[in-house]
Amino acid sequence: MIHSVGLTNGTLPWMALVLAVIVPALGTDQERTPPNVGRDAESRPSGMALEQGSVPGGARVAKEEYEKRAAEIALRIDEAAASSQENAALLYYQALLARREPDPCTARLLNAVSRGGEPDPWVKVYLGRSLTTIELAHIASQMPQCRWGPMRAGEQQLDFNLGIPLRGLSRVLDADARTLAADGHDRAALARCLTTRRLAHHTGADTYNLFSISQSIHTLALLAIVHILGTRPPDAETLAWLKGQLATVPGTPFEPAPALRKWRDAELQFWRTRPKGRAFTRELVLQKVPDANDKKKLRALTNDQLLVIALEAEQRVPGLYGISAPPQLLERAQQACDQYLQSALQIIKADLPYREKHAKLQAMVDSLDNRASDGDPIAILSDAPKVVELYHRLMVRNAVYDNLVAAAIEIGLVQARTGQLPQTLPPGLPKDLYTGKGFVYERTGKGFVLRFDPNNLSRIQVRQFEFQTSKSSSRNP
Numbered sequence: 001m002i003h004s005v006g007l008t009n010g011t012l013p014w015m016a017l018v019l020a021v022i023v024p025a026l027g028t029d030q031e032r033t034p035p036n037v038g039r040d041a042e043s044r045p046s047g048m049a050l051e052q053g054s055v056p057g058g059a060r061v062a063k064e065e066y067e068k069r070a071a072e073i074a075l076r077i078d079e080a081a082a083s084s085q086e087n088a089a090l091l092y093y094q095a096l097l098a099r100r101e102p103d104p105c106t107a108r109l110l111n112a113v114s115r116g117g118e119p120d121p122w123v124k125v126y127l128g129r130s131l132t133t134i135e136l137a138h139i140a141s142q143m144p145q146c147r148w149g150p151m152r153a154g155e156q157q158l159d160f161n162l163g164i165p166l167r168g169l170s171r172v173l174d175a176d177a178r179t180l181a182a183d184g185h186d187r188a189a190l191a192r193c194l195t196t197r198r199l200a201h202h203t204g205a206d207t208y209n210l211f212s213i214s215q216s217i218h219t220l221a222l223l224a225i226v227h228i229l230g231t232r233p234p235d236a237e238t239l240a241w242l243k244g245q246l247a248t249v250p251g252t253p254f255e256p257a258p259a260l261r262k263w264r265d266a267e268l269q270f271w272r273t274r275p276k277g278r279a280f281t282r283e284l285v286l287q288k289v290p291d292a293n294d295k296k297k298l299r300a301l302t303n304d305q306l307l308v309i310a311l312e313a314e315q316r317v318p319g320l321y322g323i324s325a326p327p328q329l330l331e332r333a334q335q336a337c338d339q340y341l342q343s344a345l346q347i348i349k350a351d352l353p354y355r356e357k358h359a360k361l362q363a364m365v366d367s368l369d370n371r372a373s374d375g376d377p378i379a380i381l382s383d384a385p386k387v388v389e390l391y392h393r394l395m396v397r398n399a400v401y402d403n404l405v406a407a408a409i410e411i412g413l414v415q416a417r418t419g420q421l422p423q424t425l426p427p428g429l430p431k432d433l434y435t436g437k438g439f440v441y442e443r444t445g446k447g448f449v450l451r452f453d454p455n456n457l458s459r460i461q462v463r464q465f466e467f468q469t470s471k472s473s474s475r476n477p
Contacts, residue, residue: 062128063121070127071180071188073135074195081142088202089148091140096165099133099172102126110175116227119179127179130172137169141198151207152266155274155318159209166203170196170217174224181228186235189228190242194249196221201250205259207266208387211252215394218251222401226408230447230467234412243409246402254395256348256388260341263384268334270315271380277324284321285310304329305375312372312379325380333377337385340364340378344388354396354434355457361389396433397460400452403430407439407450408467415469421448434458446470 102110109120127134140146151159173196181189196217203214225242253259278284282299285306289295298306307329314320325333347360365386372379407429414422425441432439432452440451447469453460 059122059125062126063124064128065131066124066128066179067183069131070134070176071183071185073131073138074176074180074185074188074192076138078139078142081139082144084143085145086143088140088143088146091136091143092146092166092169092199092202095133095136095140096169098130098136099165099169100126100129101168110171113175113178114171116178119175119182123175123179127172127176130176133169133172134176137173137199138192138195141195141202146202146204148204148206148210151210152270155270157207157209159207163203163209163213166199167213167216170199170220173199174220177224178227181231186228186232187238187241190225190238190245193221193224193228194245196224197246197249197251200252203252205253205255206262208263208383211259211391212394214252215398218398219401221251222398222405225405226401226465229405229408229412230465233469234416236413236416239409239412239416243406243413246405246409251402252398254398256391256395257345260345260384260388260391263387264334264337264341264381267381267383268330271311271325271330274324277322280307280310280321280323282306284323288320301375308375308377308379309372312382315380329377329380333379333381336376336378337381340385341388344385348388348392348395353436357392358389358457361392365389393458397458400433400458403433404439404450404452404465406430407441408465411441411448412467412469421469 106122106126109123110126113119113123148162151157151162173192177189177192177196180192200214200218200221203210203217205211205214280303282303286295286298289298298309301309307323307326310321310323311325311329314323344361344364347357347364350357352360365388368378368382368385372382378385407425410426410429411422414420414426421443423443425438429438431437434453434455434457440449440454442449442451444466447467449464449466451464453463456463
């Protein structure tokens with residue numbers, strides 16, 4: 001049941017209710033924690049010992065509960081959530097409060113699973129104790145609207161406080177997907193990847209920090225799909241279902257124009273809402289500069305240039321000078337920032353090779369240091385300008401992974417329908433955006449390989465993925 005609780009005027013009236021619901025449940029779970037949690041991995045009972053009951057019964061109960069319910073939860077379609085006008089963030093917050101932080105041993109086991117390893121029975125124990133978190137996130141992901149609330153309080157940025165737990169939640173969902181796949185629940189495993197993809201979409205791009213975490217969650221979902229598709233023979237019905245789902249389930253919202261302007265507006269708001277500071281004077285700034293050469297260079301600047309440099313320092317160290325930005329200067333800063341962002345957006349949209357776009361955007365970013373040294377007003381609104389190249393790089397990386405998954409699905413569909421892998425890539429497949437050409441495709445004795453970016457323009461370490469599609473090579477026939 002989804003309770004009607006809202007955010008009002010930036011306050012959090014629902015927090016007491018959430019704590020009242022979640023904290024007792026956490027206490028119950030703590031009581032069931034086996035005594036060896038937190039010790040070295042070698043001290044854990046083996047999987048066989050776990051089955052034979054040489055550990056507290058709570059661990060076996062959690063593992064059995066996971067095996068009984070996890071696939072059903074992953075495949076559940078919640079029509080009430082899909083049509084709800086409630087705020088999904090309220091359920092996500094409850095999921096985050098219910099999430100159990102894994103002890104060091106379990107964290108190592110979860111990391112091994114994320115790298116393609118077989119899930120240890122203790123992973124299932126952890127996931128069994130995390131079913132409340134998984135189920136709440138599953139429901140929340142199906143809700144259309146997600147508003148996280150204020151991301152700044154005074155001079156405090158709050159996005160890290162949210163972003164780090166969201167990354168932890170995505171790791172739980174990733175472990176769930178890979179464990180379901182290892183147990184042979186392919187459709188449920190892929191459905192859980194779609195939950196992670198929806199979480200990436202809901203994480204959004206209200207701030208750059210949230211955007212970067214969103215795209216990492218998006219990538220996590222795609223790599224899990226690649227892992228699942230790469231370890232079993234293709235099934236035409238499942239692949240067709242997945243193709244349709246990926247076409248309708250959004251991931252990270254890659255919309256550079258509104259995102260960059262939103263981040264610019266947040267910085268403008270920071271300056272406009274600061275308390276009025278002391279009056280700017282040259283002496284106020286110069287007396288705090290200990291180096292004689294630096295002081296000499298600063299004396300050569302105009303008052304406007306020196307004010308910009310002082311405000312940039314004030315932004316890094318609030319209270320350094322205790323000054324505020326005059327409205328006229330903010331207008332000039334916005335104009336300079338808008339011109340810069342417009343140029344960057346034209347490059348991003350241009351029909352140019354990736355290498356050329358990257359070089360042009362990086363040159364723009366590199367120019368910001370010189371502009372700041374010269375007291376250019378853009379220096380006090382530099383958050384959005386500084387990330388234009390990185391934004392483009394992340395956008396292309398996720399698009400390439402999306403294209404790789406789409407290509408793997410089409411190849412799998414050919415094999416499922418004809419009984420044979422195609423000799424060459426089927427026509428019309430999406431491309432490797434780093435080269436502007438099709439992916440490198442190679443048939444192997446066990447299936448096929450897809451490669452991208454042979455010159456490593458992307459600086460991505462793993463750019464080759466193997467798909468073992470023959471029945472004899474499947475880990476879970």
